[in-house]
Amino acid sequence: xxxxxxxxxxxxxTENLLADAAFLEDIRRQMIKFATLQLGDGHLAEDAVQxxxxxxxxxxxxxxxxxALKTWIFAILKNKIADTLRHKQRVVNASSLLREEDEDEELxxxxxxxxxWQQDERPVAWGNPEAFLRExxxxxxxxxxxxxxxxxxxxxxxxxxxxxxxxxxxxVAVDLTTSNLHVLLHRSRLRLRECIENNWYLQGERNDELx
Amino acid sequence: xxxxxxxxxxxxxxxxxxxxxxxxxxxKLHVIMCSGCHNFKDQMGTLRLMARAYAKRKNxxxxxx
Numbered sequence: 001x002x003x004x005x006x007x008x009x010x011x012x013x014t015e016n017l018l019a020d021a022a023f024l025e026d027i028r029r030q031m032i033k034f035a036t037l038q039l040g041d042g043h044l045a046e047d048a049v050q051x052x053x054x055x056x057x058x059x060x061x062x063x064x065x066x067x068a069l070k071t072w073i074f075a076i077l078k079n080k081i082a083d084t085l086r087h088k089q090r091v092v093n094a095s096s097l098l099r100e101e102d103e104d105e106e107l108x109x110x111x112x113x114x115x116x117w118q119q120d121e122r123p124v125a126w127g128n129p130e131a132f133l134r135e136x137x138x139x140x141x142x143x144x145x146x147x148x149x150x151x152x153x154x155x156x157x158x159x160x161x162x163x164x165x166x167x168x169x170x171x172v173a174v175d176l177t178t179s180n181l182h183v184l185l186h187r188s189r190l191r192l193r194e195c196i197e198n199n200w201y202l203q204g205e206r207n208d209e210l211x
Numbered sequence: 212x213x214x215x216x217x218x219x220x221x222x223x224x225x226x227x228x229x230x231x232x233x234x235x236x237x238x239k240l241h242v243i244m245c246s247g248c249h250n251f252k253d254q255m256g257t258l259r260l261m262a263r264a265y266a267k268r269k270n271x272x273x274x275x276x
Contacts, residue, residue, distance in 0.1 A: 078266075107216060115214030122247035129257050133264050142265060160227070161262030167227040186223040193254050196261075 027070060028053070031077050038081050038158045040151050048084055052077040082163050085173050110190060123193065126201060138200060145195035153188035156181060213241040218248045222255050 028049060035045035056073045110121045117123075132138045146154060156174065159165045165173070171181050213221075218241045221234055230238065242248050 111214070111216045115216035117215045117245075117247040123250035123254060125250050126254055126257055129260060133261070139265065139268065142261060157262075161259060162266040164263075182220070182224050182227065185227065186220045189223050189226075189255065189258060190219060193251070193258060196258075 024053075027073060031074070034074070035077060035081055037146065038155070038162060039084060040155045044084055048077060048080040052080050078163070082165070085159055085163060085165065086169060107187075107190075110194070121194070124197060124201060126197070132200075141200045142196065145192055145199065148195060149188055149191055153184050153191065156184045157188040157192070160185060212244075213237050215241075215245060215248055218242065218245070219251055222248070222252050226255055226259065 031049045031052065032042075032045055035048045036042055039045050039048065052073060055076050056069070110118060112118055146158075149157065152174075156170055156176075159170045159173065160167075167178060167181055170176070171178055176184070218238055221230060221238050224230070242252055
């Protein structure tokens with residue numbers, strides 16, 4: 001087969017896949033979930049997913065199958081999310097900032113009055129993470145812990161760690177001072193750490209209770 | 212001596228900005244004596260690794276249901 005025929009064949013396959021309602025619906029559902037987590041807004045997520053899918057349909061060429069196509073669509077989506085986060089000022093309004101719990105109350109579960117770890121909250125050694133990063137169950141725990149974070153903490157954490165925006169970019173995007181951002185990231189890491197430890201490490205790395 | 216709340220705050224901030232020499236020294240002193248914060252320090256790196264792996268995983272095909 002010549003390169004040109006090969007290319008045509010791939011394009012046809014991709015077009016078939018994009019016309020496959022079940023495949024599209026499945027990938028759309030995953031995209032919406034991924035985008036909603038990060039944008040904290042269903043409408044913005046729908047828009048980003050829509051744009052990513054349109055981009056994919058427009059350029060349906062040289063993707064030889066389901067695997068490559070999905071990787072590519074998610075790469076487009078990640079760029080859309082980054083754009084949305086960068087350009088959307090004040091994604092979170094002031095009232096939702098006020099609704100976040102009181103800091104002292106939140107941290108008092110973890111630290112005593114002098115600011116030292118409560119006995120049963122002291123972090124334990126986690127050991128080598130490489131082994132479990134391949135386990136599907138670990139990722140279910142991770143995702144559930146992420147979903148339990150207060151929305152604003154989750155959002156800045158994901159902007160920082162998933163989209164890899166730097167601190168200044170995040171401050172502009174969500175209208176925060178640097179010091180507010182540090183506080184939010186500190187809290188999100190404390191919570192996420194605790195949740196992962198309790199539901200993965202202290203459960204013998206198995207816990208089917210977690211939703 | 213620095214307490215654990217402030218130590219964890221600095222260790223979190225170190226993920227966003229370089230710490231000053233004074234901050235580094237006082238943190239080091241605390242972490243040597245506090246096993247909880249010692250573990251927390253390692254976990255900051257692990258958490259970042261997990262987050263990056265999670266985002267990457269989402270970009271990869273055929274990985275979950």
